[in-house]
Amino acid sequence: MADTLLAASNLDAGVALVAAVTTDLVAEIRDRHDLWPTATAAVGRLTTGAALFGVGLGSNERVSLQIAGNGPLGTLAAEAWMLDERTAGARGYARNGRVELPVDARGKFNVAGAVGTGSLQVTRSSGIGQPYVGVVELRSGEIAEDLAIYLSQSEQIPSIVALGVLANPDGVVAAGGILARALPGADEGALATLEERAAAMPPVTQLIARHGDANALLRELAGDLELRSHHAIGIRFACRCNRAKVEAVLLGLGADELLQLTRERDRTEAVCEYCKTRYVFTAQELGDLAQRLTG
Ligand SMILES: [Zn+2]
Incomplete structure (x- = not known):
């Protein structure tokens, strides 16, 4: 199944969700940079995060995420923008992609160890005027939690972010993520319920490997919460250089x-x-x- 970004919402409950399947996108970044598995997980998570942040961008708008960490990966960066009305483009890199750390007891990548401590900067450019720039200190270095902290602290949007990349020395098995945010003025009850579900949910990569589509991610997180106005776009690797x-x-x-x-x-x-x-x-x-x- 081709990589997809799928957005949906429940206006009564005051939550908007977006799910991403980015397996091919992360695989292409891995291949272009010859990233080792821990580096693949870090760059893949950040690029998937940029894709989730980029939902709803206009034609000249762009979102850039940059992590300045003191870990072995060095600087990490990722960007997303619209290639046309139905397709988003994304790209990402690590200053040093030859990074591999032992997995933890649960078999999870030690992304926090590879990233180190430092800061996360988010830049939203509209193509006209000054871009909006926000910076937060990294708290976990696992990236998903740091993006959620950024949204709540810097943009005052209470959010849940889950990101996952399943990679081995042969390639990328599954990659994707999910972002849920409270809509302006909504009470945060629905988001709190989703937070409990997110904590109990299987890893996103397991859901993608099992179902292969973004809708399964939305359904898993939403549970009984009814979602409407589904809107899907494609996403693929692209570059802005010339x-x-x-x-x-x-x-x-x-x-x-x-x-x-x-x-x-x-x-x-x-x-x-x-x-x-x-x-x-x-x-x-x-x-x-x-x-x-x-x-
Ligand atoms: Zn390029």
Whole structure:
């Protein structure tokens, strides 16, 4: 089953839910970055979180999550945005993807140990004006709880977040997540009930491996609570890089620096940290860029 984001709500109870199946998306990130299993779990959770946060984005809007941790993974980042009206795009990376820590007694990845302590920054860009930026200290480092804390502290939205990535050295078996939030002005009774259900629920990866669809996640969390206005969109890996953006970064180095590079080497390479696309510039091309700056 293709990766999906499925949103639904119960306006009377004052809760909105969104579930994500991101198995193929996380598998592609793992393959592009050659991530080891613990790193796959961390980047997969954060990217799935970005996808859940991105539900309802307009065409020029974007949500970016960044974790600055002192663990072996280094900085983690993920983004989601709309590719068209029916498909979201997402991407993510870890500064160091070659991280593998022993699983705990229950067989769970030690994501908190790989992330370390630090902060979570969320940036919401609308394409016009200043982006909205919020930062919270990491409390658990397991990512899902940190995203829920961010929503309640920084955006005053009481929420439940569950994220899961089941990965082994051969690949990604299942990945996905679920986000429930109280709607503005709603009393938090319904959310408290969902919180109890979330605590007793099987891991999301187990539900995805068993049922394979986002609706099963919603049903499992909602229980007796009736959900309406289901809205599904696709989600897939995508990147926002292109040669013009790399040129803009190179131009930012200034003419002297560019000319220095042309003297030092025949070819200069820039690699996109999200998709690993390699952009190559010859000394001639860098010289032309420098020419643009000096006019
Ligand atoms: Zn890229």
